[in-house]
Structure formats: structure tokens, C-alpha cells
Amino acid sequence: MTIPLLEIEDLSARVCDKEIIKGFNLTINEGEVHAVMGPNGAGKSTLSYVLCGKPGYEVTGGSVWFKGKNLLAMSPEERAREGIFLCMQYPVEIPGVPVTTFLKHAVNAVRAHQNLPELDTMNFIKLVREEGKKLGLDAEMIKRPVNVGFSGGEKKRLETLQMSVLKPMLSILDEADSGLDIDALKVVADGVNALRDGRRSMLVITHYQRLLNYIVPDYVHVFADGHIVKSGDKSLALELEETGYAGFIKEK
């Protein structure tokens, strides 16, 4: 039997002394796309930050295994190098650091971890251009400082570009559709779908069903009060759209 890509067992976590994640369980195998849907304040973003090791998010119980390794013992950069990527809801602006410099450091850090030789500037630019072209991105974007002065749509496009270049084993999308028009949404979805190769997996965290029309999940989970209250296939998302979250929260 193959090891699951991600195995979350009875995870609890808190932020600022407030328990947000309570007894969360989820297993993602290679090649699967899971959607986690939940109302505002359910702890969706907290879950994504805990998985990426953001400082300030304290795990109080349970365990997380990534490719059979103890994820919680790793630093944020080790998690990224192992193949976890968080497509952030609010990407951070980094004045003075051009996208190329930032992304080149990231690519080479991941490559070094995989014992691959460093990409020189020429080959790196070539790679970024190719991936950018597939996503229909403006080539000028990579010369600008990371996210500085970017519109909401541009920020998500840049997140998608990073994901396409870094090719993570597990992409976590945190409200990837928030504030996006339909064109930008399609760029993000195309980027994610291009990575669906039967091995790579996705964890799509979202509020609305809309995104799931473009990134079709294999499994849908309803997340409320810090844990999963119901799991099903993609039809569950449609059901949620009809009934809202209230009914599910009561079920527990």
C-alpha cells in the first residue's frame, strides 16, 4: 500500500490562545483534489497556515504526515522544499525585491533540496517565460517588486505563476477566488489544472462553489467549528450551494 501524500490526524491548533482547529482529520492521496468548504470563521485560513508552519500558529495536538514525514517538525522553508505550496488569500508585498530575484531564490532552494544543479539566470528566465506564457501573463510582471502595486487579480496570477514554476506535490489554495473576476479565476484554475498529472494533489479551501466549477474536486468536505463535519464527492458542493452551511453545522 502506498503512503498517503498528506495525513492529518486529530489536529488541534490555536492562534493567540484561541482554539481554532479542533480534532481535524483528513487524508489526501497522490493525484487527488480535495475541497474544504466552510463558512467564515470556521478556521479555513488557520488550517492552511498551520500546514505551512506560519509562526504564531501553535499546534496543540495531533499529527501531520507528509510523504510519511513528520510535517510539524519542519520549518516553513523545509515544508516548501518538500513540495507544499500555499497559494495565499492575501499575498504579501515585498518592496525592493523584484519577482525574478525572489522566484529565482525559491526555485534554486527547492532544486538544491532535490539535489538538482542551480538554474542560471538565463535558464531561469526561460522557465519563467514559458510558464508565464502558458498562463497568458504579462512578461513585465516579473520585473516588478513582488506584489507591490499589483491588483487583486495580478496578485493571484503571480501566485499561480509561482506554483507553476515550483511544481509542488501539494498545492493548498486558500480562497483562491476571492476578489477575482472571471478571467483571473480562469488563469488560476488553468494553472492548477495544468499541475493535475495524476500524482500531484490539491487542497482547495473555499467559501463558494464557484471555483469548483473550474477546479473539479474528487472529494468535498464541510469544515465547521474547527473540524470536518461531513465529507462527500463533488455533488456535496452543489448541495451546500442550495442549503447553505447552517444545516451542516446543526448536524454535528
Next chain:
Amino acid sequence: MAGLVQNIPLIGAEIPWLRQLREAGIRAFENSGIPTAKTEAWKYTKPRDLNANDYIMDSRGETVTPGHFSLPFDGYRIHFENGIFDPEQTELPQGVEVLPLAEALLLRGETRGYLGRLVDLKRHPFAALNTGYLNEGVFIRVEKNVDLKKPLILINHTDSCGRNLFFNLRHLLILEEGASAEFVEIYHYGGEVKSRYFANIVTEAFLAPKARLQHYKYQAEAFKANHIALTAVDIETAAEYQAFTLQKGANIARNETRVSLRREQARAEVNAAYLMNGWATIDTTTDIEHLAPCTFSDQLVKGVVGGDAKGVFQGKIHIAPHAVKTGGRQLHKALLLSDTAEIDVKPELEIFADDVKCSHGAASGELDEEALFYMRSRGIGGEEARRLLIDAYLEDVIAKVPDPRIRAWFEELK
């Protein structure tokens, strides 16, 4: 071995004006003494170490290992070892004269008219001390309308063989009307890392009408050393002075710049960056005098302070009563990398004229934790991410270096 005032042989002791100037320097230093916390101009920077009485001033005859400093650009090199001129053949173009100061004191009578003119001995105790030992240094004269294409590069290498050297360097730069030059000063060390030597430097620069001087300095002294420097610049009609200093070394470092914008359309840009750790104090002090209408000054100073280190910025802009339609800007920004790092900032505006545009500002902050996490979440290591953010922080001040070759060099050094 003794304190900072000792009898050592100096060239031209028989020349009356020179003897008098030196004596006045020593007297002024002895009157003021080493500044203490009560000295307003030295409120934040305490050169206590200089009270030591084991200084060696006459290091001639010592065997030193000459230090090499490789540079990514070409220029006319002027070498000093432990503050002593190190003769080296340098082909100079027509219209520029470079002499060891000791030689210029004997051969160039005009030095008398320039030396000490811009230094108030009562206000600057270390410059007074430097005047007392006026001997070593460089004399540079760029003739009328000569545009020196390659920079003049002064490199002082200190290898104090584990003992506490004290040396004075005095530089005199004269740019005649319409002359244009770049002057790069580099202070570095070799050998004993823990050496507590003291480098005391005074540079006087005279810019005749329409002259242009780009003045760059890199201070990378040993981490227990003291480096105290005063640069005084006199700027005539439509002449322009552009300075950038990067300080990374020494335990106590003070880089003070006094600029006199003497005639209309004189301009000065005094920019600096500093990076430090450990217990060091790095002090950037400026005093810009607008003495004529339509004169302009601009200062941007940025620091990165870690460990238990202390960054000091004292910036003064003085606008004389008749100096209308002038503009003076000043901004200091610092990045604090630890809870124990300290920044002391003292901006001073003295404006005695109407119709002027002046501004000053100061800001300090920490590394953006969100940006750090964002980078780490992409696989970039914590240290590397910090490095990238620090580089980005200093980017705008280094971008102000007008010469692209020298700008690229500072990009690498920072």
C-alpha cells in the same frame, strides 16, 4: 607608548605657518579633550576607548604585510599602509596632480591657504588633533576644466601587528573651475582582527565654480578599531558635490560631513548607508550650511542595526538669513534587527530665511515578518530571506550613486 598626544617627527617642522597650525591643533585638542557624554555634538557616540595610553604613533620601520584590495573598476590608486604613504607608480593624466601631503607641504605653497580653512578647531576635537599631526595624507589638484574619466582611489590598509596604532590622515582636494573628478576612499585592515587601532581622518575639499566632485567612501575597519573622520567641503557657484559612504566596520565609527554651500546654485548630495552588528556604534553626522540663495542639499541615510549595536544620525541643515529660494532635504531610516539594537537620531533645522523649502524625516522599523514568512513558504531559507529584505532596504540609497560602476561595487559590498 602613550596617549593621543606624543612627540613624533613631522615634516616641515621648521616652516613657521605649519608649526603654528600644528600647535594650534594640539592646543585646541588639549583644551577640549576627548568628548564625553556632556559634549552635545558627541551625546550618543562615546569614544571612551580613546583614553587608552598604549598608542603607538610612530610605526615607521615596522614590517607590515601590504594589503591588497581588489576592485571591479579601474582607477588611479593611491596606497597607504597604516596611515603612511606607500609609493606606487601611477600614471596620471594631464591636468591632475597627486602628491603625498608631506611632499605638498614643502613643494606647494598654496597648501597654506587651504589647510585648516574649513575646520573649526574648537568644535572638532579630533580634527584639531589631526591638525596637530598634519603630515600624512594626499594632496590632489584637478586643473581647470579637466574631466577625470577614471576615479582616484585612496586605499588605506591597516595591519597593526596586534598593537594599538594611532594614525592621522589629512587629505586636501582642490578642484579648479569646471573640473570634474571621482574620489574613492577605502579603509580596510589585515592581520590581527582584534586590534584597537585608531584612524583619525580629515578631508578638506574645495570646489571652485562649476566643479563637480563625486566622493565615495567605504569604511571596513577591524571590529575593535576606532575610525573618526571629518570631511569638510566648500562649494562655490554652480559646483556640485555628491557623496555616498558605506560603513560596515569599527567599534566606534564616526563619519562627519560639513558642507558649505557658499555661492548660488551650489549643490550637495550627502547619502550614506551603514550595516552593523555586535557592540559597535556607527555615527553619521552632517552639517549642511546654505550660505547663499538658490543652493540645494539632499541627504538620505539608511542603516541596518543588529545585535547590541547602535546607529547614530545627527543631521543639521542651516539656512543663512539671505539664503532665500534654497532647498534642503534630509531623511534617515533604520532597520532594527534585534530588540537590543539602538538608534539615536537628532535632526536640526536652523532656518533664518523666508521662502525656503526644507524637510527632514526619520523612521525606524523591523524586518517585515509577513514578508519573511511569505519567502520562507516558497522554500527560501530564513537567513537568505532576511538577507534579501536587507538588500532591498538599502536598494534606494545605493541607487543614488551616480556612477554605475561604483554603484555596482557598493551593491556587492553591502
